[in-house]
Amino acid sequence: MSAILFIAGIFLFIGSQGMEFAWNRLSITELLFGDRWEPTADPPRYGAWPLIAGTAWITAVAMLVAVPLSFAAAIYVGEFAKGKQREWLKVLIELLAAIPSVVWGVIGLQVMGPILQSVFGLQSGLNVLNAGIILGLMAAPIMTTIAEDALKAVPESYREAAEALGATRWQVVRKVVLAHARPGLSAAVLLGIGRAFGETIAVLMASGHRLMPPGSVFDSAATITATIAAELGEAAVDGDHYQVLFVLGLVLFLITFSINLLADWIVRGRRRA
Amino acid sequence: MVSPSLHATPTARDTAPALVTVRGLGIRYGAKVALQGVDLDIRRNEIFGIIGPANAGKTSFLRALNRMDEFVPHMQIDGTVTFAGRDVRTIRNLYALRSHIGVVFPLPVGLPLSIYDNVALSPRLRGERSKAVLDEIVERCLRRAALWDEVKDRLQGLGSLLSGGQQQRLTIARALSQEPELLLLDEFSIAVDPVTTMRIEEVLKELRRELTIVLVTNLVQQARRLADRTAFFLGGRCVEITPTERMFSGGATDPRTADYLEGRFG
Numbered sequence: 001m002s003a004i005l006f007i008a009g010i011f012l013f014i015g016s017q018g019m020e021f022a023w024n025r026l027s028i029t030e031l032l033f034g035d036r037w038e039p040t041a042d043p044p045r046y047g048a049w050p051l052i053a054g055t056a057w058i059t060a061v062a063m064l065v066a067v068p069l070s071f072a073a074a075i076y077v078g079e080f081a082k083g084k085q086r087e088w089l090k091v092l093i094e095l096l097a098a099i100p101s102v103v104w105g106v107i108g109l110q111v112m113g114p115i116l117q118s119v120f121g122l123q124s125g126l127n128v129l130n131a132g133i134i135l136g137l138m139a140a141p142i143m144t145t146i147a148e149d150a151l152k153a154v155p156e157s158y159r160e161a162a163e164a165l166g167a168t169r170w171q172v173v174r175k176v177v178l179a180h181a182r183p184g185l186s187a188a189v190l191l192g193i194g195r196a197f198g199e200t201i202a203v204l205m206a207s208g209h210r211l212m213p214p215g216s217v218f219d220s221a222a223t224i225t226a227t228i229a230a231e232l233g234e235a236a237v238d239g240d241h242y243q244v245l246f247v248l249g250l251v252l253f254l255i256t257f258s259i260n261l262l263a264d265w266i267v268r269g270r271r272r273a
Numbered sequence: 274m275v276s277p278s279l280h281a282t283p284t285a286r287d288t289a290p291a292l293v294t295v296r297g298l299g300i301r302y303g304a305k306v307a308l309q310g311v312d313l314d315i316r317r318n319e320i321f322g323i324i325g326p327a328n329a330g331k332t333s334f335l336r337a338l339n340r341m342d343e344f345v346p347h348m349q350i351d352g353t354v355t356f357a358g359r360d361v362r363t364i365r366n367l368y369a370l371r372s373h374i375g376v377v378f379p380l381p382v383g384l385p386l387s388i389y390d391n392v393a394l395s396p397r398l399r400g401e402r403s404k405a406v407l408d409e410i411v412e413r414c415l416r417r418a419a420l421w422d423e424v425k426d427r428l429q430g431l432g433s434l435l436s437g438g439q440q441q442r443l444t445i446a447r448a449l450s451q452e453p454e455l456l457l458l459d460e461f462s463i464a465v466d467p468v469t470t471m472r473i474e475e476v477l478k479e480l481r482r483e484l485t486i487v488l489v490t491n492l493v494q495q496a497r498r499l500a501d502r503t504a505f506f507l508g509g510r511c512v513e514i515t516p517t518e519r520m521f522s523g524g525a526t527d528p529r530t531a532d533y534l535e536g537r538f539g
Contacts, residue, residue, distance in 0.1 A: 160344050161382040161444070165395045165451055166372025175394060180385040 014253060018246030026244065032251075037211045037222075039231065039241045046244045048251065053213035054128070054221030058203060061132020061217060062139060062196040067189060070140045074147035074188075079173050090148075097141035101202040108134040108206025122218055126208035129217040134206045135199055139192040146191055150184020151177060190263045197256055200225040224252050292317045292455060292485045293338065297352035300333045302345065307333040311352070311511045313504060315455075320477065320486045322500025322517060324493055326538065329506035331489045335457045338487070339374040340367050357454065372399070375448030379460040381440035383432035384447075388415075388424050391432040391443055395451045410450055417480070418446035419472045438469035445473065449480075456486045462495065474499055493534055497521045505530045 022028075026046065034047020077089050112133060113125030154177050162172040178185070200223075208220025209230065228245050235242040291314035300308040308330035315321045323331050333348075335341075340361055342348040354361045356370065364370045372395065384391050392411045393401075401407060411428070415421040420442040424435070432443050441461060448456060458477075462470040477486060477499055490496050496503045497517060504514045505527070513520075513527045525531045532538060 155382075156344070157378065157380070157382045158384055160341065161376075161378065161384060162394070163344075163368075164339065164341065164371055164374075164376040164378075165398065165447065166368045166370075167394075167398050168368050171398055175398075176384055176386070 011250075011253065014246050014249045018243045018250060021240050021243035022247045025240065026247065031244070031247065035213055037227070039235070039244065044240065046240075048224070048248060050211050050213045051222055051224045051227050051248070052251070054207065055197060055223040055225070057128045057214050057217070057221060058131045058135060058207060058223060059193060059196040061128055062135035063189065063192060065133055065136025066139045066143055066192050066196075069136065070143035070147055070188065070192070071185070073140070073144040074151055075173055077144070078148045078151040079169065079177065093141045093144050097145065099138075101138065101199060102205075104134050104138050105202040105205030108202060112206065120218060124208055124220060126206060127218050127220045128207065128214050131203045131207035131221070131223075132217065134202055135196045138199065138202060139195045142195065143188045143192040146188035147181075147185055150181040150188060153184060154180045186263060190260065193259060194256055197252065197259075198225060200229045204229060224248050290317070291315060292357060293487075294355045295337075295352070296354075298334070298337060298354060299351040300330065300337055301347075301349040301351075303347040303349075306509055308337075308506075308509045313511060313514055315485060315487060317485050318481055318483075319501040320481055320488055320499050322496035322503035323487065323489045323506055324491070324496045324503060324533070325506035325512075326533070327491070328508075330509045331506050332459055334506070335376070335459055335487065335489060337361075338455070338457060339371050339376060340364070341371075341376075372451055373454050375451050375453035375456040377441070377444050377448055377456070377458045377461045379463045381437060381444050381464060383435060383440040383443055385431065385433050387429045388432045388435070388443060389428040392446050392450045395447065414446040414449040415443075417449055417476060418442045419476050420446055437464040438466050441465050442469070442473060445476070454484055456480065456484055458486065458488045458490075460490055462490070462492065470495075505533065507533070 027034075031046055031048050032052070033049050034045065035049045036045040036047045037050050038045040073089075073093065077086060077093070081089055108130050109126070112130050115125065116122060116127070116130055117125035158176050158180060159172050162176045163169075167175065203223050204226035207222060207226065209222045209226055210220035211222050211227075212219070214221040228248055231241070232245050235245060293315040295311055295313050295315075298308060298311040299306070307328075311330075311334065323334065325331055336345065336348070337350050337354055338356070338361070342350055350362070356374070361370060384394065386394065389411055392414050393407045396407055396410050401410075412421060412425075415424065420439060423439060424430075424443075432440065435443060441464065445461075461473065465473065474495070477488070480486065488496065488499055500517045502514055503517045503520050505512045505520075505525075507529060513525065513530055515525060515530075519525075520530065521534065523531075525534065
């Protein structure tokens with residue numbers, strides 16, 4: 001209940017800050033699909049498509065990195081590792097989850113950037129790929145924890161029954177454990193997507209923050225969150241620019257909200273069928 | 274009453290080579306001894322009943338037969354168990370061993386798969402891919418477990434949504450799909466209504482023609498109805514093994530068995 005109040009409160013606050021402008025002078029079509037974000041030009045252009053596209057690209061790359069990594073880690077820790085090794089791995093994963101995002105940003109800027117630059121022969125190593133990898137690595141530990149919880153929730157009797165049928169450990173995992181843990185694993189992916197969407201400082205540092213829709217993973221890009229963080233301090237309070245950033249926050253809010261709804265719907269639908 | 278047909282050819286069966294031989298079997302969980310000094314043979318195509326009060330070591334005994342010890346931390350098995358002439362302790366490929374031994378647990382475990390996939394799982398693990406063959410196996414096993422008529426129209430429904438009695442028959446069908454040589458039943462009727470129990474018992478009598486069954490039960494009368502020979506376990510020891518008919522007609526060799534059968538303890 002308090003969660004609902006909080007969400008409604010946040011929604012109202014963001015809405016009220018951006019509403020006047022959004023209501024009177026902003027074209028929603030331009031905001032969502034206009035491909036030029038030039039808030040300080042004259043006349044200013046508030047097309048957020050570059051930011052939305054940048055966010056989507058980077059999140060997609062992050063999930064391509066994080067899903068295999070975290071699921072493999074969760075399966076290893078939950079189903080194969082034993083005793084001390086298992087405990088150590090769990091501690092290690094929790095430590096990884098606790099690395100501050102600015103540290104990841106520095107890794108993206110100082111380590112990953114030069115590596116990508118020389119490996120792919122690019123002008124700049126700060127791009128969608130860099131930000132995606134960094135975000136993927138950031139999201140993987142928490143996704144591993146959630147995925148491992150989902151595996152742990154599969155009753156031991158299922159594993160025992162399947163092994164009694166002569167299944168190997170790996171067959172048990174593939175045929176029985178994953179089937180039963182699917183809703184929990186979806187939740188892990190969603191949490192990861194939420195993390196990737198919402199992450200700000202690391203992406204700002206690793207993505208190159210170029211205000212254009214990326215055409216490939218080697219292009220620099222900007223995300224919604226990074227733009228808000230970078231520009232809110234410079235925008236005049238209650239000015240158009242200031243307000244449109246709040247509208248962007250609302251867009252972010254609506255996107256994550258609909259992802260959650262969609263996921264919920266998918267999970268429920270599967271269960272019914 | 275035990276029908277005479279149950280013991281039609283005792284002499285032939287007595288001389289047949291044992292499917293399972295157990296010598297000096299002891300099972301410990303850490304410092305706690307669950308079973309000690311068990312020697313017995315399980316003959317091919319017999320129903321071997323094991324009765325006894327709780328904590329007698331009955332379930333531990335079953336675990337030792339198909340090497341399910343790795344699921345129980347600190348479970349330690351001493352002595353030898355041979356299955357079809359091979360020492361199960363030295364079998365490298367445990368999965369192959371287990372695929373020859375079907376297990377039915379006390380509480381039915383319908384895997385979170387469709388009814389069809391539950392029964393087709395074991396054949397698929399063996400590498401069977403043909404839809405026609407799988408269809409045939411699923412139908413045959415469900416029929417033999419007396420479940421086919423109830424589920425034939427909803428084979429794609431989740432196995433875990435069936436009623437307790439149906440799920441238990443599903444697990445029997447699943448065990449049969451392994452085409453096991455040995456079927457281990459661990460108090461299968463705990464979560465099953467009496468009518469279904471009787472139907473499953475009929476199925477088991479039929480199955481004896483094709484395979485060997487070890488029936489652990491805390492229902493003394495169930496052992497009487499089904500088992501050819503019955504072992505009485507008490508406090509981690511095998512007190513006696515006697516042909517069921519004799520045991521239940523006053524021929525128990527140990528006074529404790531007679532006390533248990535008459536309900537004086539347990």
